[in-house]
Amino acid sequence: MKIMSPVLRVAGLAKSFFMHAQGGLELSVLRDVELDVAPGECLALVGPSGAGKSTLLRSLYGNYRPQRGSIRVRHGDGDEEKWVELVNAEPRITLDVRRHTMGFVSQFLRVIPRVATVDVVAEPMLRLGASLEEARQRAEFLLSVLGIPERLWSLPPATFSGGEQQRVNIARSLIADYPVLLLDEPTASLDTANRDGVIDLIRERRNAGAAIVGIFHDVAVREALATRLYTVESPGVAA
């Protein structure tokens, strides 16, 4: 098997939270995180609750702002492809990386009032320049694979159950075929049948060459998807 070079590189990453209201309490969560992820790999973050797995994942997406270190991602088409630094990046750089290169599946869908489910899912693909018809077709395909009944597609997801919203969120995050995927408990609150559908979709993306970093508490999901494990240790706990 050909060894691919990494598309995501993290070096010397440190993140702490400084809470002014608590008399200036500083909570150090990540220290000296080093990791590489190559296409076709799925790196599962493991470690006890509170170790900083979500903090690391959110830092990779540029949602949290690390104090030190580097997060670099391969970004851009063809000859334009280059390493882009995300720590302290300008907003438009991070937004461009999110639009084209990095997808994030969180546990919660941030609902936009009044927008139909099919359009919520289609939006990331439209932003990449796909036609409305093409994007809607792909959205309907994903929704049907994920077991969202067709009668719900034209409704806004605000009133859906937790599991349904979760699957809408997954469909939205997978529609754009991002080269790098970050997954925060993608199967939490799903039943077995739907969980298996999600595993299949993610595995398909991995085998097609996506570089994946994820948090999977469910051991069966982790075993089905992970190619490697990375143990996150909180500096407070590590000796």
Added chain:
Amino acid sequence: MTAPLLSAHGITKRFGSRIACRSVSFELWPGEVLGIVGESGSGKTTLLNCLAGRLAPDEGSVTYETVSAGTVDVHRLSEARRRLLTRTEWGFVNQDAREGLRMGVSAGANIGERLMAIGARHYGDIRQSASDWLGRVEIDLDRLDDRPTTYSGGMRQRLQIARNLVSNPRLVFMDEPTGGLDVSVQARLLDLLRGLVDRFHLSAVLVTHDLGVARLLTHRLMVMQGGSVVEDGLTDQVLDDPQHAYTQMLVASILPV
């Protein structure tokens, strides 16, 4: 995307001895929606008015990249050229729709007037554009000939948006566009604005004290306190990982629903 659309360079504005806005600098790039948040009196509306050329700053300058005339210094333009800019390439949505509309003429005339200001003369075309825009902001076409005095608050605000967008601006300034509206009316307006910004690739500077509105509509945020920008960044960074004591306090003050 080679140059910023709008740049603020060290904007300072005083009212007497009080500093309303202190050396604010930033660049707005094409397609970006920037939110300015902070409590009442933090200087956000003063900053917006300086950016939009409505108020002359005491120090600093605002530059704008025009479609055809290169970069201009907004406050050094002649009054006529600045007025032309505000009617063609810019829009301004006031919190109070009555300030942005002419209440004594019909909705259609409110929209058509902006087109006529940039040279449209054909009555049929103007009326057609007005109807198209009324539809886009979800106002029934049979209200085209009614005056905005007969409209509800939410409808007036949607009409003001149509009046601003009909001339196809690139940059829209918005001052609390959903302020003073019922929550359900707000949601509809937010959703409409979000769709229009996306569809017409608008850049925008939006002043709001509502962090929920900022979360939904903006890409970037600047947090103002006592006239100074205390924190800025991507909207989700500022709201999910606030750094400054004041931002942490603002975010912690959002009532959970």
